[in-house]
Amino acid sequence: MRRLPALTVDRGIGGLVLVFAVVAPFLVPQFWTANLLTQTLILGIVAASLIFLSAYGGMVSLAQVSIYGIAGFVVGNLTTNGNTKGLNLGWNPWWGVVLGIVIATIVAILFGALSSRSTGIYFLMITLTFAVIANYFFGQVTDLSGFGGISGIPAPKQIGPVDAHPWRLYYVCFGVALVLYALMRYVVRTPFGISLQGVRDDPVRMSSLGYNVRLHRTIAFAFGGFVAACGGVLFVWWNQHIDPASIQLSAVIDVLVIAVIGGLFRLEAAWLGAFVFVVLNNYVQRLGFWSLSTRFGTVIGLVFLAIVILSPGGLMGIWERLLSLAGRRRSQTPTAQAPLESGTVEPSV
Amino acid sequence: MSEAVVTEHAEPILRLRGVGRRFGGLHAVRDVDLDVAHGERRAILGPNGAGKTTLFNVISGDFPATSGSIHFLGQDVTGVAARHRAKLGMGRTYQKTRLFHGLSVEDNLYLAVLGVKQGHLRPVVVPKQDEELRGRARELIASVHLGGRESTLVGNLSHGEQRQLEIGMARASDPKLMMLDEPASGLSRGERVALTDLLLGLDPSITLILIEHDMDVALRVAQRVTMMHDGRVIVEGTPDEIRANQTVHDLYLGRGHQADG
Numbered sequence: 220m221r222r223l224p225a226l227t228v229d230r231g232i233g234g235l236v237l238v239f240a241v242v243a244p245f246l247v248p249q250f251w252t253a254n255l256l257t258q259t260l261i262l263g264i265v266a267a268s269l270i271f272l273s274a275y276g277g278m279v280s281l282a283q284v285s286i287y288g289i290a291g292f293v294v295g296n297l298t299t300n301g302n303t304k305g306l307n308l309g310w311n312p313w314w315g316v317v318l319g320i321v322i323a324t325i326v327a328i329l330f331g332a333l334s335s336r337s338t339g340i341y342f343l344m345i346t347l348t349f350a351v352i353a354n355y356f357f358g359q360v361t362d363l364s365g366f367g368g369i370s371g372i373p374a375p376k377q378i379g380p381v382d383a384h385p386w387r388l389y390y391v392c393f394g395v396a397l398v399l400y401a402l403m404r405y406v407v408r409t410p411f412g413i414s415l416q417g418v419r420d421d422p423v424r425m426s427s428l429g430y431n432v433r434l435h436r437t438i439a440f441a442f443g444g445f446v447a448a449c450g451g452v453l454f455v456w457w458n459q460h461i462d463p464a465s466i467q468l469s470a471v472i473d474v475l476v477i478a479v480i481g482g483l484f485r486l487e488a489a490w491l492g493a494f495v496f497v498v499l500n501n502y503v504q505r506l507g508f509w510s511l512s513t514r515f516g517t518v519i520g521l522v523f524l525a526i527v528i529l530s531p532g533g534l535m536g537i538w539e540r541l542l543s544l545a546g547r548r549r550s551q552t553p554t555a556q557a558p559l560e561s562g563t564v565e566p567s568v
Numbered sequence: 569m570s571e572a573v574v575t576e577h578a579e580p581i582l583r584l585r586g587v588g589r590r591f592g593g594l595h596a597v598r599d600v601d602l603d604v605a606h607g608e609r610r611a612i613l614g615p616n617g618a619g620k621t622t623l624f625n626v627i628s629g630d631f632p633a634t635s636g637s638i639h640f641l642g643q644d645v646t647g648v649a650a651r652h653r654a655k656l657g658m659g660r661t662y663q664k665t666r667l668f669h670g671l672s673v674e675d676n677l678y679l680a681v682l683g684v685k686q687g688h689l690r691p692v693v694v695p696k697q698d699e700e701l702r703g704r705a706r707e708l709i710a711s712v713h714l715g716g717r718e719s720t721l722v723g724n725l726s727h728g729e730q731r732q733l734e735i736g737m738a739r740a741s742d743p744k745l746m747m748l749d750e751p752a753s754g755l756s757r758g759e760r761v762a763l764t765d766l767l768l769g770l771d772p773s774i775t776l777i778l779i780e781h782d783m784d785v786a787l788r789v790a791q792r793v794t795m796m797h798d799g800r801v802i803v804e805g806t807p808d809e810i811r812a813n814q815t816v817h818d819l820y821l822g823r824g825h826q827a828d829g
Contacts, residue, residue: 410682410698411691413671417679420668427628428683429654429741438689 225546229539233487240393244386253385257457259497260392263490264399264450266477268443271403274484275412276439277338277419281471282330282346285353286444288466290323290451292357295369295461304361305369312375312456320448327444331437338422350471358463368462372455381456392453396490399446403486406442415439476519480526482533491534495522579642581606581745581775582627587636588799589619589626596622598799600636604745609776611790613783613810615819619799620779621663624747627777628660629653641744655684659743661734663750663779669723673714673733676722677705680740704740712736712766728759735766745775752782764788787811795819 244252265287272278292305297318300309334345357364373379378387406412414435417425422432455461464470473496481492499522503515530536584602588595597619604610612620625631627638629650637646645653668676681704682688687697709718712732717725725733731751738746751767752760760782767789770776780786786793787807795803795810797819803810810816 406691409691409693410687410701411689413675414679414682414688416671416675417668420670421666423630424662424666424668425679425683426650427630427654427660428680428737429651430679430683430688431651435688442691 225542228542228545237397244389249385252389255497255501257385257389257392259490259493260389260396261450261453261457262474262477262497263493264392264396264453265447265474265489266481266493267396267400267403267486267489268446268450269474269478270481270483270486270489271446272439272443273478274486275407275419276415276436276443278334278436278440278443279343279475279483280346280440280443281343281475282327282349282353283443283447284466284471284474285350286323286327286330287447287451287454288353288357288461289326290319290448291455291461291465292364292369293319293322294452294455295372296363298373299369299371303370304365304367305363312373316375316452319452320445323448323451324441324445327448328437328441331440331444332433334440335433335436347471350466350468354463354467357466364462366463368460368465370460372459372461374456379456381459388453388457392457395449395453399449400486403446411435411438476523478533480523480533482530482535484532485535488533488535495534580604581608581641582777583639584627585637585639587623587626587633587638589622589631590634595799597626597633600796600799600801602794602801604775604777607773607775609778609789609791611778611780611786611793611807612796613780613786613793613816614796617798618796620796621749622799623796624660624749624777624779628658628747651683654741654743657741657744658747659738659741659745660747661738661749661751663753665727665730665734667722667730667733667737670721672719672721673709673725674702674705674718676733677708677736677740678702680737681705681708684741708736708740711739713762727754728756731755731759731763732766735763739770743774745777746770747777747779749779750781751778752780752785760785 239246240256243256247256265283269280269283272280272283294312294315295303296306297308297310298312298315299305299307301307330346330349334342334349337345358366374381374388378384378391381388407416414425414430417428418430418432418435418439425432425435454465458465477492477496478489479492480495481488481490496519499519500515503518526533530540532539580603582602582604584600587597587600587602589597600623612623614620622631626633629645629648629652633646637644639645640653640656640658643656645656648656668679671679678701681701685701687694706718709715712735714729714732714736717729722730722733731754735748735751738748748767752763755763764785767776767778767785776789778786778789780789787810790807793803793805793807793810794801795813795816802819803813803815805813
């Protein structure tokens, strides 16, 4: 009961962030809503799929951006009409949503099945391979995209055109992010989710208890792919364009950096990390001094380095440490070890 | 005395014939024959490196045998995966505790109970089914004397408590055969006594195989003892026979050691 205050503060802040997200379009300049905040929500979704796999399945996947890209390319091919690369099928954007997510999830099942035997660094390398394959696939299969990519991807008419109504897409992204977040939070407390955490902690023990570890990993990977795919659909609506550079290695690393800056052990950290990343990315480019404007990579690299050294749990780790320090001062007992919520634990590296 | 039992289960619950396991050039287990009767309490003794744990891994299916055959409940399980053997009724613990450190005590047992049931992949909570699983998990928590620690993260339990939980995990699937790998290792004297009582209090229909270095625990719990050395079974007998056996003394207890009592 002693750690109730910390939990209350944590939830209170979470609630405030949600309220802010709801009223933000009325408070901040349109540039913020249409660009920074929408992009934060979308990148947060992809990073959350990575954090889900890492925190609950022990799988640090570099393929999330590829799966998100596959969903995006499917949407692009199906829904554009005439003047761009790709199949230009001109279908209703809602079909794009369904097929984009379904196809990307099927690919995720395949990737998951192929990588389900591997753990640790080997898993990382296999998913890196997937990322590279996806990148070159869309670059070289010119029927589907080519290096120039697909432009003019429309959002459904209920939401778009995005340039005219940026608020609508912002709220759609907010709603989707919220639903996916709630879904992931729910799933980790189901039989599937608890078993997944068992697989994370000790796969050998899980098999001797009667579990099919590879199947479990595969399905978890597919679920992570589904979440990333939802982000991919939103990305092409927001960006109206996708090309292989959108899923190249630097984009993969961006999402990994977001997840690490936020904190690889807690889902909320995805959006925190994405916000810091997007804001830094935007403002560093406007800084006039030290030629920093062209050196975003250097700046984010230094931020990354500082965070990894100061707090392996990322910004969320710093936050939790502050909360537990405050809690300790109040109660004079060391309750700091107890995490705020069951099921969240720092991965031991 | 146990003629009725013998005729009822003429077949042993576990039968090994010529079982071997190689790791490259190392022959960790070789040509082991073993029959364990239903409801028997068997201890496996032997010096470090004798192949006891490897034998466990081969029986439970964590490593497949490289030669020989394993029959469990009359069924050939030599090529059956570990998770299917668990469902047939094998439960085990590990020499080094293998628990899920990021989960609570109750969730650990929840997983152990769920393991041999349907619905591993169910992505929704079905309240009725879940309550049943959790009810069973809490029963097990009480049975291994961890009441009140339900929501403690396993990583924060003491070593002794983790060993207790290990036994709860092995019991959770209601196994017909329970294999305990050095359950008393690292325990204090008092904890060993508690553990022995816990083992003696187990349902007599459960067959128990125990690897144990602590002779007090092993010889109090076991009805029969199998002695291993260098990957082979060298002696098998009752605790009294083992205590009296000269080879055992030379190999395991060391020359000059006197059996007390």
